[in-house]
Amino acid sequence: MVERTSVRSDGAGGGAGGGLGIALGDLPFSPVPDPGPRRAPAPRLAPVTTTAAVVVAAVALLPLLYLVLRAREVGLGPALDLVLSERTVRLLARSLSLAAAVTATAVVIGVPVGVLTAGSDIPGRRVLTVLTALPLAVPSYVAALAVITTFGPRGTIARWLAPLGVEQLPELYGFAGAWLALSLSTFPYVTLTVRGALRRMDPALEEVSRSLGNGPGATFRRVTLPQLRPAVAAGALLTALYTLADFGAVSLLRYDTFTRVIYVQYKGSLDRSGAAVLALVLAAVSLAVVAAEARVRSRARVASARTPRDRQLLRLGRWRFPTAAALVIVTLLALAVPVATLVTWLTEGGPAGLDLAATVRAASHSAQASALGALAAVAAAWPVALLAARHPGTVARWTERAAYAGYALPGLVVALALVFFGARVATPLYQTVGMLIVAYLVLFLPQGVGALRSTIAQVSPRLDDASRSLGAGPAKTARRVLFPLVRPGAVAAFALVFLTAIKELPAALLLGPTGWDTLATRVWASTSEGFFARAAAPALLLIAISALPLVYLALRDDH
Amino acid sequence: MHPNRRIVIALLALMMVGAGCSGDSDAVTVYSGRTADLVGPLFETFEKQTGIDLKIRYGDSAEMAGAVLEEGDRPRADVLLVQDAGNIGQVARAGRLATLEPALLDRVPAAFRAADGQWVGVSGRARVVTYNSAKLAEVDLPPTIDGFTDPRWKGRLAWAPTNGSFQAFVTAFRVMEGELAAQAWLAGIKANEPKAFPNNTSIVEAVGRGEVDAGFVNHYYLNRLASEGKAGAAKNKYFGNGDPGSLVNVSGVGIVEGGAHAAHARRLVEFLLGDEAQRYFAEKTFELPVVPSVRADPVLPQITSLARPEVELSKLDDARGTVDLLTRLGIL
Numbered sequence: 001m002v003e004r005t006s007v008r009s010d011g012a013g014g015g016a017g018g019g020l021g022i023a024l025g026d027l028p029f030s031p032v033p034d035p036g037p038r039r040a041p042a043p044r045l046a047p048v049t050t051t052a053a054v055v056v057a058a059v060a061l062l063p064l065l066y067l068v069l070r071a072r073e074v075g076l077g078p079a080l081d082l083v084l085s086e087r088t089v090r091l092l093a094r095s096l097s098l099a100a101a102v103t104a105t106a107v108v109i110g111v112p113v114g115v116l117t118a119g120s121d122i123p124g125r126r127v128l129t130v131l132t133a134l135p136l137a138v139p140s141y142v143a144a145l146a147v148i149t150t151f152g153p154r155g156t157i158a159r160w161l162a163p164l165g166v167e168q169l170p171e172l173y174g175f176a177g178a179w180l181a182l183s184l185s186t187f188p189y190v191t192l193t194v195r196g197a198l199r200r201m202d203p204a205l206e207e208v209s210r211s212l213g214n215g216p217g218a219t220f221r222r223v224t225l226p227q228l229r230p231a232v233a234a235g236a237l238l239t240a241l242y243t244l245a246d247f248g249a250v251s252l253l254r255y256d257t258f259t260r261v262i263y264v265q266y267k268g269s270l271d272r273s274g275a276a277v278l279a280l281v282l283a284a285v286s287l288a289v290v291a292a293e294a295r296v297r298s299r300a301r302v303a304s305a306r307t308p309r310d311r312q313l314l315r316l317g318r319w320r321f322p323t324a325a326a327l328v329i330v331t332l333l334a335l336a337v338p339v340a341t342l343v344t345w346l347t348e349g350g351p352a353g354l355d356l357a358a359t360v361r362a363a364s365h366s367a368q369a370s371a372l373g374a375l376a377a378v379a380a381a382w383p384v385a386l387l388a389a390r391h392p393g394t395v396a397r398w399t400e401r402a403a404y405a406g407y408a409l410p411g412l413v414v415a416l417a418l419v420f421f422g423a424r425v426a427t428p429l430y431q432t433v434g435m436l437i438v439a440y441l442v443l444f445l446p447q448g449v450g451a452l453r454s455t456i457a458q459v460s461p462r463l464d465d466a467s468r469s470l471g472a473g474p475a476k477t478a479r480r481v482l483f484p485l486v487r488p489g490a491v492a493a494f495a496l497v498f499l500t501a502i503k504e505l506p507a508a509l510l511l512g513p514t515g516w517d518t519l520a521t522r523v524w525a526s527t528s529e530g531f532f533a534r535a536a537a538p539a540l541l542l543i544a545i546s547a548l549p550l551v552y553l554a555l556r557d558d559h
Numbered sequence: 560m561h562p563n564r565r566i567v568i569a570l571l572a573l574m575m576v577g578a579g580c581s582g583d584s585d586a587v588t589v590y591s592g593r594t595a596d597l598v599g600p601l602f603e604t605f606e607k608q609t610g611i612d613l614k615i616r617y618g619d620s621a622e623m624a625g626a627v628l629e630e631g632d633r634p635r636a637d638v639l640l641v642q643d644a645g646n647i648g649q650v651a652r653a654g655r656l657a658t659l660e661p662a663l664l665d666r667v668p669a670a671f672r673a674a675d676g677q678w679v680g681v682s683g684r685a686r687v688v689t690y691n692s693a694k695l696a697e698v699d700l701p702p703t704i705d706g707f708t709d710p711r712w713k714g715r716l717a718w719a720p721t722n723g724s725f726q727a728f729v730t731a732f733r734v735m736e737g738e739l740a741a742q743a744w745l746a747g748i749k750a751n752e753p754k755a756f757p758n759n760t761s762i763v764e765a766v767g768r769g770e771v772d773a774g775f776v777n778h779y780y781l782n783r784l785a786s787e788g789k790a791g792a793a794k795n796k797y798f799g800n801g802d803p804g805s806l807v808n809v810s811g812v813g814i815v816e817g818g819a820h821a822a823h824a825r826r827l828v829e830f831l832l833g834d835e836a837q838r839y840f841a842e843k844t845f846e847l848p849v850v851p852s853v854r855a856d857p858v859l860p861q862i863t864s865l866a867r868p869e870v871e872l873s874k875l876d877d878a879r880g881t882v883d884l885l886t887r888l889g890i891l
Binding site for chain 2 (some may be wrong): 073087148175251252254256261265266267269270271272274412415416419420423424427430431506509510514515517521525526528531539
């Protein structure tokens with residue numbers, strides 16, 4: 001029986017099991033209302049899992065430890081002055097308002113895109129499924145440059161409108177530009193989580209709602225949407241933290257945020273201690289955001305799913321083509337504009353300066369480091385997620401929060417923290433690809449934890465019990481029962497970390513082997529000197545490679 | 560086991576083995592805050608001439624300086640090369656650079672190296688005003704940079720307030736002339752409603768096309784564009800006489816204290832201060848050589864004619880104060 005279940009729900013063969021899920025924290029709901037309060041999992045000790053989770057949490061906390069060490073150099077008085085200064089408060093308010101606006105926009109765009117691509121009769125659904133996830137692969141500095149060259153005061157749109165007598169476009173630099181660029185590159189976080197949740201959602205509740213006379217609109221509003229709330233919250237969390245930590249877009253679009261000030265503190269005067277104090281403030285704010293998301297999640301009732309089956313397709317009727325057009329516009333803005341900008345640079349520069357061999361070598365480096373980093377992040381996320389899903393409690397709560405520590409900090413801070421520990425403690429690993437892999441683990445662990453936790457939560461602990469009662473030990477149970485059921489979530493987590501890692505910059509510059517360049521470092525080296533034509537080829541290749549895991553997932557799940 | 564899975568595992572194992580390999584340990588490691596496009600050919604020449612291998616980590620100047628600081632007494636770099644004197648000055652103050660010998664230091668005038676001998680400049684750049692020579696003759700330009708605050712320049716100027724080179728210039732202005740003078744100058748220019756550009760190159764191009772009459776930039780962008788025939792009617796005005804309008808900054812090099820290859824690192828610094836490398840800077844990157852016996856490009860002034868010896872370049876690192884000032888004035 002155990003074997004049969006594992007085969008049926010194993011996404012590879014079993015219908016809606018995995019879904020183009022890329023399911024970040026998507027929490028499925030049982031159509032059968034839970035009888036009374038949620039059943040506590042059997043009080044089982046899990047010494048191995050707990051130990052592993054604590055070790056992972058300790059590694060994830062290294063950047064915070066480094067920040068505390070550096071911040072202590074400042075002394076309490078000056079540190080408090082810095083933290084409580086009018087400027088710090090003002091910049092924090094600017095960062096938070098940007099994060100709020102970007103997150104709201106990402107939800108407004110991401111939820112409908114997710115709903116439509118997960119299950120509707122929209123034309124070109126499979127293609128749109130891949131294309132609407134791809135903006136995640138566009139580095140935020142490329143997205144920002146694309147926004148400037150398209151919507152800027154001397155950009156493409158301005159040139160088109162000039163003959164029509166339009167003298168001036170609305171001011172792009174500042175809040176508006178940063179909001180636009182970041183919203184367009186982060187909404188797929190919400191899309192992907194929503195998509196994953198929908199594809200695992202049991203359709204019975206929706207069917208009941210319709211049979212009671214609710215129309216499709218009312219059913220969606222009153223039944224589907226409330227069930228999506230945890231997934232939306234998980235996607236919103238990733239978006240908000242990404243925005244708080246972003247430097248590329250806000251610096252190019254001249255919006256002074258907290259992260260930008262940390263960079264100025266560092267890059268202008270190499271003030272490591274002052275930067276550390278400010279980074280700790282950002283970490284505290286991020287922790288509050290994480291806790292808020294956890295509250296949204298815990299209010300939702302979670303129960304183990306039954307064997308999933310397909311939802312009824314959302315019939316759009318005469319809205320089929322208008323909604324498809326709307327999605328095409330979103331795709332154009334978020335993906336086609338950056339790609340077109342890059343192609344323009346490429347054609348303007350001509351073949352000169354295009355070092356094909358070096359670009360291909362950099363591509364293989366990028367793929368290698370990102371794939372291994374994603375693998376490490378998912379593996380490290382396993383014990384944390386298992387603990388959170390199966391043994392909730394104080395340890396589980398704090399190891400999970402610790403996992404978010406690196407994700408919410410500016411990449412430069414995390415990279416320098418790892419230079420500090422790498423050169424002193426992990427000497428053989430420092431400046432090898434292995435060190436880069438550790439960095440990706442620390443930076444992107446939350447994406448793995450979110451995806452795995454929600455998938456593990458779907459698997460009834462009773463399956464474990466059955467396996468154990470049949471004589472299998474914990475290791476065998478994990479291997480034969482749990483892992484096959486959770487695999488779709490693990491694959492999705494891998495893809496998401498891969499997408500994020502391949503465009504990462506500071507760690508690649510500081511921690512990889514000396515003289516070892518990646519696509520992201522090549523793009524940076526060229527744009528920083530104004531050689532945009534030379535940046536185009538590696539940037540396009542970066543986006544193309546990122547598409548591969550998405551296409552794989554789309555083809556695998558969508559049959 | 561599924562055959563696909565075996566392939567995947569084999570592939571991953573292969574990648575792991577690749578990941579574990581690290582390079583040879585005889586090579587001199589350079590952390591370079593200047594990009595491969597600018598200094599790569601120079602490093603290649605050094606390798607060919609000396610047979611010494613270099614391992615070069617390219618990155619942002621502050622990041623490379625930061626890496627040397629964080630590695631502390633476990634250094635991996637032998638040589639640190641950065642864009643700005645300010646960055647390398649910080650590393651020197653933290654005690655992470657070895658003192659260079661007088662034979663090396665003495666090749667460079669005192670204004671372009673550390674007083675305590677821990678770093679030395681390798682190439683210089685000057686701030687200039689680039690102007691459209693079809694619309695303006697040089698005599699139409701004011702004799703000092705203060706003259707551009709005159710209302711007759713309203714709507715005719717360009718600057719790049721978010722650009723690092725502009726902010727470094729403002730920092731120097733504050734150190735040289737004082738906070739109040741810098742603030743007054745910025746407020747005066749702002750009142751003339753200059754057009755804001757993202758970087759130096761786009762300013763020189765706009766001046767060359769005549770979209771604006773004059774702009775505040777580093778000198779060599781004009782020469783680089785001119786060598787590609789893209790400079791249009793743009794020309795550079797050097798102020799001299801120690802005017803902040805022609806402030807000089809240098810990129811600097813130092814030998815990391817406790818590095819494993821001190822002797823070879825010294826040869827690299829010697830090479831960078833040698834005639835061939837200095838000529839490379841003059842001819843290929845249109846920078847100003849810091850070794851007086853090497854002539855700058857004929858269109859460029861000698862660096863010594865612009866310098867203000869009393870300004871210590873490595874103290875020009877209060878970027879935060881500059882950002883605060885620009886923000887307060889509503890420029891950023």
